[in-house]
Amino acid sequence: MAFYPDHLDSLAKVVSHNLAYQHDWKWVERLSAPPPGASPLIKRPLLYGLPPKRLYVHPDEQIDLIKAEKARGEPILQEPEVEWVLPLHLSEKWSPAQFADVFDAIDAVPPGRGGEAPDGADPGPGSDAPWRLWRGPKRGKRILMATVQDDSTVTYYWIFDGVVKPRQN
Amino acid sequence: MAAASAPPAAERLVRISRIAGRYLVFDIDDVVYIRRCHGVCAVLTGTMPQNPTQNLFLGLPVELQAEEAKLLVDMGVAYVADELADHLARLSDPAFEPARRTYREHLRQLRKTAQQAFEEEKARVAALHADKRGGKKNKESKKKQPAGVEAASAEPESSAAASGPAAQAETPSLFDDDVPPPPPPQPQKQKPSILPGVTPSTSFPLTATPPSPASSAPADSIPASVAPSYALLTYLNSRGYYTTPGLRFGGRLSVYPGDPFRYHAHYLANGYGWDEPVPMLDVVTSGRLGTAVKKGFLFGAERPKAAAEEGEEGGKDKGENVRVFCVEWAGM
Numbered sequence: 302m303a304f305y306p307d308h309l310d311s312l313a314k315v316v317s318h319n320l321a322y323q324h325d326w327k328w329v330e331r332l333s334a335p336p337p338g339a340s341p342l343i344k345r346p347l348l349y350g351l352p353p354k355r356l357y358v359h360p361d362e363q364i365d366l367i368k369a370e371k372a373r374g375e376p377i378l379q380e381p382e383v384e385w386v387l388p389l390h391l392s393e394k395w396s397p398a399q400f401a402d403v404f405d406a407i408d409a410v411p412p413g414r415g416g417e418a419p420d421g422a423d424p425g426p427g428s429d430a431p432w433r434l435w436r437g438p439k440r441g442k443r444i445l446m447a448t449v450q451d452d453s454t455v456t457y458y459w460i461f462d463g464v465v466k467p468r469q470n
Numbered sequence: 471m472a473a474a475s476a477p478p479a480a481e482r483l484v485r486i487s488r489i490a491g492r493y494l495v496f497d498i499d500d501v502v503y504i505r506r507c508h509g510v511c512a513v514l515t516g517t518m519p520q521n522p523t524q525n526l527f528l529g530l531p532v533e534l535q536a537e538e539a540k541l542l543v544d545m546g547v548a549y550v551a552d553e554l555a556d557h558l559a560r561l562s563d564p565a566f567e568p569a570r571r572t573y574r575e576h577l578r579q580l581r582k583t584a585q586q587a588f589e590e591e592k593a594r595v596a597a598l599h600a601d602k603r604g605g606k607k608n609k610e611s612k613k614k615q616p617a618g619v620e621a622a623s624a625e626p627e628s629s630a631a632a633s634g635p636a637a638q639a640e641t642p643s644l645f646d647d648d649v650p651p652p653p654p655p656q657p658q659k660q661k662p663s664i665l666p667g668v669t670p671s672t673s674f675p676l677t678a679t680p681p682s683p684a685s686s687a688p689a690d691s692i693p694a695s696v697a698p699s700y701a702l703l704t705y706l707n708s709r710g711y712y713t714t715p716g717l718r719f720g721g722r723l724s725v726y727p728g729d730p731f732r733y734h735a736h737y738l739a740n741g742y743g744w745d746e747p748v749p750m751l752d753v754v755t756s757g758r759l760g761t762a763v764k765k766g767f768l769f770g771a772e773r774p775k776a777a778a779e780e781g782e783e784g785g786k787d788k789g790e791n792v793r794v795f796c797v798e799w800a801g802m
Contacts, residue, residue, distance in 0.1 A: 324802055356800065391754065394747035397771035401793045445800055448754055457800035458757045464709070465796045467736055467766035 305346050309388075313346040316388040316447040319455040320350055327351040329386070347403075348386035348447075349411035355379040357443065357459060360466050362435035369432045382436060383411045385444040387460075391451075404462045409442050441465060484548035486539050487531075493539035493550065494531040500548075501532045508547060509712040510538050511730055535715060537700035541707060699723065699741030701772035705792035706739070713739075720759050725768060737768035737796065744771045757797035770794030 305313075313331055320326040329350035358366070358379070370377055385407060389395070442462040447455050484500040486493050495501055495512070504510045512535070514528040521527070534542070542548035560566045699722045706713060712726040714735075721738030724730075738760050742748055748769070760767035773791040 352802075356802065389750055391750050393750045395750065395753075396745045396747050397742050397769065397793060397795070398744050398773075400795055401773075404795075446753075446797070448750055456754065457802050458754065459796075459798045459800050461766075461796040461798075463796070464706075464737075464768065464794055465766065467760070467764065467796070467798060469761070469764040 305344065309345050312390060312449060313348060313388045315449050315453055316386060316455055317348055319447070319453075320348070320352075320386065323455075325353045327353060327381075346388070347407070348388060349383055350386065351383050352381050355381050356384060356445070357382075358468070359435055359441075360468055362432060365430075365432035365435070369430060377432065382440075385411050386447050387444045388447050388449065391448050400460065403444065404442050407442065407444070408438070409440050410438050482547065484542060486534060486542065486548050486550045487553040488539075488550050489553045493534040493536060495534065496531045498530060501530070504542060504547070505729070508542065508545065509707055509710065510534065510542060511712055511714045512538060513715060537703050538713075540700055541703055544704075698743050698746070698771060699739075701792050702739060702741035702770045702794070705770060705772075705794065716740075719763055719765065720756060721767070735765055737766045738763075739768040739770070742769060742771045744774055746771070753797055758799055760797070761799035767797040768794055769797070 317329045317331065320329045327350070329348055332347045332349070366377055387403060443465075444460050446458045446460045448458065449455050482500075482503055484495060484504055485497065486495055488494075494515075495504070501512075504512075512532045514530065515533040516529040516531050517525075518527060518529045539548070539550060543550055560569070703713060703723065706723070706725055712729055712733075713723045714726070714730060716722050716724040716738050718724065719735065719738040721740050723739040723741075724735040725737040725739050726733045726735050738756065740756065753767070753769070756767040756769075770792050773793060775791070
């Protein structure tokens with residue numbers, strides 16, 4: 302833990318506790334060191350964890366899901382996915398270069414927990430169905446941006462790499 | 471529409487008039503062209519003469535943002551003319567005398583066309599009234615007054631008919647302007663009183679050719695402050711997105727997946743410098759605002775040339791080095 306400065310360490314702790322105890326995430330872990338090959342700009346502990354339910358469905362994925370559900374005649378269960386979390390304080394200033402570095406350093410899917418296989422690494426039969434392609438390593442890079450305020454309120458925003466269609470339009 | 475008469479897209483060069491630091495397009499065909507073929511919508515800023523007391527619906531000219539003007543110039547579909555310098559140069563240069571004459575002829579033709587349309591409309595209305603009165607005549611015979619009106623309206627018509635042949639005789643002179651056309655002064659002397667006043671939206675024949683480089687404003691006269699959002703605009707435009715100014719939704723640009731007549735905006739967009747520190751509060755509030763209006767907040771920056779490969783200096787400069795990110799409220 303000595304890898305990161307103390308204030309960033311505690312920032313990550315605030316977010317980690319918030320996820321675990323307020324939002325009931327099943328587990329939250331942190332990268333103990335920046336990903337290999339990451340730029341020295343990332344002097345920050347990255348978190349990843351498993352939310353209790355699926356947090357993000359791309360609008361086009363939703364269309365594929367509805368089509369697939371209609372074809373199968375039964376609902377498709379939405380398994381939660383492991384997500385990246387980037388702890389930030391509201392008073393910070395980040396440049397686009399820093400965001401680009403973070404995205405360049407990570408894989409689309411966070412590492413699995415312990416010996417657990419990474420999410421989406423179980424290609425069953427019919428794994429090339431359109432609705433499946435939105436999960437696993439083929440999904441676009443996204444990070445849950447956790448902004449901590451002075452009163453330790455944490456608010457969460459998705460930040461996506463590239464032009465990604467908004468969910469509600 | 472007017473676009474039907476527009477020349478083919480390949481040879482069209484849009485004139486962007488720079489007036490008092492604003493970039494304006496006055497020609498309706500140009501406006502249609504840049505919107506349809508290049509996704510630049512910009513904003514109508516002119517008052518409508520028919521209804522000058524409202525500002526909900528506006529007309530020509532269209533005002534471009536500085537980065538939109540630069541984008542069009544860089545794509546080679548437009549040139550920026552410093553309107554004041556250009557007009558003064560043209561009007562004082564004797565070499566432009568044929569162009570001036572063409573312009574005057576063009577104006578006269580416009581007025582004649584307007585006059586003709588006006589007369590036709592009047593004749594149509596008069597005929598309509600005459601029909602109505604003819605039908606009612608049996609029932610009410612005391613409506614004498616309209617007859618007087620008709621007589622009065624019939625009189626200018628005959629004068630218009632007299633001027634009709636003269637107008638037709640003059641039409642060919644518009645096209646062979648190299649030869650000084652001897653316009654018959656006789657009919658013109660008596661006509662100015664009846665020809666309606668017409669204000670054309672462009673001084674087109676006068677400005678038919680692009681100005682010399684000396685009088686045209688250089689494309690790089692765009693203020694440096696718009697450079698970040700210019701890079702973002704280039705990136706989005708090259709991917710087929712339409713943009714309008716984004717003040718309505720709190721950003722620099724509103725980004726549409728197609729023509730704004732057909733689509734809602736998908737993003738509100740801001741451009742930043744590559745190493746410009748962006749306050750997290752801005753990202754959060756814009757992201758929240760975007761989500762509230764069912765959009766995403768898109769921000770982007772261009773990686774400086776030095777950091778990217780210096781070597782490839784080809785025409786692939788369509789926002790290749792632009793990195794963009796989208797922010798949405800996570801809903802938790």
